[in-house]
Amino acid sequence: MEMLIALGIGALAGSGVWLILRPRTFQVIIGLSLLSYSVNLFILAMGRLRLDAPPVLAVRAAGDPAQFADPLPQALVLTAIVISFATTALFLVVLLVSRGLTGTDHVDGREPES
């Protein structure tokens, strides 16, 4: 499973980096989304990967942290998802405004002279 997660993070981050270096705003926003997915997976992996372990203490099993998945990274991921979702939405608005004002979807607001 470690290998699968690592490959997933690598593929998402690689595609994301490639996309945010592209000249079109739509590519940039997709790139940022992919990057944020890979970062979310990475945070989860930093809490150590556990299978079938509950994230919070159950009623009768309190006292032995070894039986539980680390809940903290899950809380962090939740916050990170909300924040990146909100900022991406905001970026989408700016993207549309820029498209409307400049008439092009190039990130510099004008087509490169060829």
Place this chain on the structure above:
Amino acid sequence: MSHLSDQLMIAPVVLPLLAGAVMLALGGERRRNVNAALNVVSTFVLVGVAIALLRTADAAPTGVMGVYRLGNWPAPFAIVLVVDRLSALMLLLTSLLAAAAVVFSLARWHRVGVLFHPLFQFLLMGINGAFLTGDLFNLFVFFEVLLAASYGLALYGSGLTRVKAGLHYIVINLAASLLFLIGVSLIYGVSGTLNMADLAARIPAIRAEDRALLEAGAGILGIAFLVKAGMWPLCFWLPPTYAAASPPVASIFAILTKVGAYILLRLWLLLFGNDAGASAQFGGEWLLLGGMATIAFGAIGSLAAQDMARLAAFSVLVSSGTVLAATGLGQVDVTSGALFYLISSTLGLGAFFLLIELVERGREPGADVLAVTREAYGEDDEMEDAEEVGIAIPATMGVLGLAFLVCALVISGLPPLSGFIAKFALLTAALNPPAGGSGVSGAAWAFLVVLILSGLASLIAMTRAGIRAFWASPDRTVPRVRLIEMAPVVILLILCAMQTIEAGPIMRFMQATAQSLHAPQDYVRGVLGATAQRPTASVGGT
């Protein structure tokens, strides 16, 4: 500690949040005057709160005024807010700058777009939270709050240049936030804690095989802050954004780069100070080199700048580079000089951004660019000389010119104002290393040269801009400047002058601050050892 002063610690976060929320609940843009009044009241109350916190923090024997534990959970397990000398000082600086910007905006800028006042309050909440928090992830949340508000404010007033610059600003900061998350989670994965004080206590005991991961995490985290602080080569987004932002916004943005510099100063000295075992001083040379490169880039940029707003934006880079390089030198006295410089340059730049708009108001747009082109191509305009003789400078122009002169003195660091004292303190400390060291290092000499040259460059650039604006444009109309617009500029500059007059006590305060930053045991003990039961004060988490 009384109950009230306990709650005072969280006021800098809760007050702007409530004020912003009430503004939105009252109907946002439809009640602009109510919003404006709320904004002014809240900002001025924040000044008072910051002064109270600063006084208490300075009176406390360890410099740590108190630790506010949200929900009264013990420190390493839950979020804490910490007030010590440095954070109280930064709170005061923020609120003073904010008060000037908000009063300035009342004259006309708050009518240019929508929702200026709520966004402004949310920005203040984010900045104050970032200064107060004692927890890495909470720092991320406050950073995002301030960034989200700053996206709105950078675009405030709309227009093509703002949208273009804002687009880049948003993309770069989103990418930096992702780096921030990677760094934080790496550090958590290695050390198992996010509390800064707990982290500082655990770092010396990290196993050797995990150390590389920890340092990689810290390095990635550092890059995220350096993007915000505008270190070269991570700073190309800064000049267009700051130059395009509306004046009150640009003025409060002058503190944003200092948020990055503050976090670096605090975290680096806390986590990688002399007690950090094998990781002590990790990355210090990068701060020093990067800081000096930033100063050089900012100085060259300000010489090349064709209008005042860009000149001011490049001066922001110089100022933030100076603080970073001084941090990287890692000496107590240099740090205290850097703090003094930080206050002086931020106030000066805040005033300058406001002043620019007043000066530019009387000139047709693009006048500067034309003038520079004329200079460059040697196209002289001698014929105007005859008419220039004997034009009386009206009172408005006199006041504006005087304020510009004071700004130039503060920013380029000439006597008799605070900029000079700050640079003098920095250089004296850098050239007088503590006894037992190996003499003055090459780094200190390089720092001296770069700092002096950058002062010269900014003096040349400011003089050129000033001559062009005040002496060499006979056809200009005198701008109509209202008292409410001039007063904030003058008050910020008077604060710079006060900093000069009261330099002794202020320097003593900075020394104490720098000492507790370089010896963070009190901070760690203050956060982790605060186990006494206090009345529960719960505030919703994130």
